[in-house]
Amino acid sequence: MARLAGPSKARFEQLFREGLGEAGGGLRVRCLSGRGLVGLAVSRSLGSQPRRNRARRRLREALRLSGALRTDADYVFVIGEGFASLPFDELRRTAEELLRRLNARCADSPSS
Template sequence: MKRTYSLRKNSQFQYVYRRGKSCACRELVLLFVRGPRMQVGFSVSKKVGKAVVRNRVKRRLREAFSPQIPMLKSGQYVFVAREAAAAADFAHLQRSMNYLLRRQTLYREEAK
């Protein structure tokens, strides 16, 4: 995933937390705000384990999101991993992410 797609500043995350529409499943929470640019951030709480586990979850989420980028509407996305995400394998995280994106109808019309 290109660096230009990343949410980096705390203020950007706070904006999405305050204004975003949320949708959740067992492993993930998705928050989304419409906007002119595509940006995404991944958040993993300290409840999810030690740093190694949290970083692994973030890497898996980034990898699962990368192929979706051309098919999605522009805006700011924040994925918050829950404790169940640490035990989930890559395919399961990918399915969960796809489920949340479809539930929020964030795919472009021509991508369906």
């Protein structure tokens, strides 16, 4: 899998404003038809910068292994406190389940 490209600030804001969302297990995901961009955001309540970076790396790896990201949709993931402390297998399952539910809904949404 190639490096995940992130959306611009304007696209990031559009995803939050207009995108479809799912949440669970301390993770929130927004989706909108697009070009396959992925943005990761981490709540500051998670603590120090190294801890937030580790949470990003773990989610990025879970997404890489899952193969559930669509190339015709843009995503923004918001990592909360509960999600970052999950064991990796549970973290991956949570992300895959949210993506499965969201991808079904995002496929039916109009293009941006």
